[in-house]
Amino acid sequence: MSKPVIHHLNISRSQRILWLCEELGLDYDIVHHQRDPETQRSPASLCAVHPLGRSPTLVHDGHTIIESDAIIEYVTRRLADGRLSVGPDSPAFGDYLQWLSFAEGSLMGPLVFDLIYAWTGGGNEVMKSFYHAEILKNHQYLDATLATRDTVVATGFTAADVNLGWTLEFSECRGWLRDFPRLTAYLARLRARPAYRRAIARGGPQDLSVFAAGVT
Numbered sequence: 001m002s003k004p005v006i007h008h009l010n011i012s013r014s015q016r017i018l019w020l021c022e023e024l025g026l027d028y029d030i031v032h033h034q035r036d037p038e039t040q041r042s043p044a045s046l047c048a049v050h051p052l053g054r055s056p057t058l059v060h061d062g063h064t065i066i067e068s069d070a071i072i073e074y075v076t077r078r079l080a081d082g083r084l085s086v087g088p089d090s091p092a093f094g095d096y097l098q099w100l101s102f103a104e105g106s107l108m109g110p111l112v113f114d115l116i117y118a119w120t121g122g123g124n125e126v127m128k129s130f131y132h133a134e135i136l137k138n139h140q141y142l143d144a145t146l147a148t149r150d151t152v153v154a155t156g157f158t159a160a161d162v163n164l165g166w167t168l169e170f171s172e173c174r175g176w177l178r179d180f181p182r183l184t185a186y187l188a189r190l191r192a193r194p195a196y197r198r199a200i201a202r203g204g205p206q207d208l209s210v211f212a213a214g215v216t
């Protein structure tokens with residue numbers, strides 16, 4: 001089987017895919033790309049790989065795939081016999097799909113609005129109160145789940161935890177984890193995993209302070 005190629009933008013969601021491949025013990029290549037230091041957007045080198053210039057982008061066997069959730073399912077099912085995924089025959093299937101999607105589908109969007117609001121120095125207060133309430137509710141929901149178990153899926157560690165890890169790092173740098181010691185402890189457990197550390201060693205440090213605008 002040919003090796004997947006992970007296009008990795010510094011300090012970005014592609015950290016998830018490096019980490020996942022390390023968890024699965026897969027052989028992979030990395031192509032490094034650097035954010036534009038002014039705008040933090042993707043450079044021309046990544047836009048040449050995919051018209052949206054997205055990180056992560058995975059290239060494998062002639063397929064170029066974006067979206068973390070899709071890449072995670074592709075990697076676990078196509079390249080790792082379903083390891084760290086949960087199949088339709090498991091009672092945990094629904095939970096797995098929900099939590100896999102939660103990182104990008106619910107948590108991340110309002111957090112990005114929060115950052116843009118801080119970067120641009122203001123905006124619509126009605127919008128702000130709407131997405132602040134969403135951020136809080138999303139964190140409370142995840143927190144309540146982790147009150148009953150160590151991982152988001154009751155059967156144990158899965159790729160859904162990998163997807164959530166980077167989002168919680170982003171949330172942490174935006175100051176939203178301060179009131180959630182259980183989420184902070186969950187993130188610490190994820191960061192302590194040897195595969196997470198190997199991914200950092202290969203991909204480079206994840207210093208998200210560049211996204212901490214407006215956080216005091």
Ligand SMILES: N[C@@H](CCC(=O)N[C@@H](CS)C(=O)NCC(=O)O)C(=O)O
Binds near residue numbers: 041054055056
């Ligand atoms: N929903 C996508 C979001 C991908 C995304 O927006 N990634 C950011 C990096 S964290 C990016 O590509 N930023 C550079 C840019 O948009 O120019 C996913 O989960 O992969």
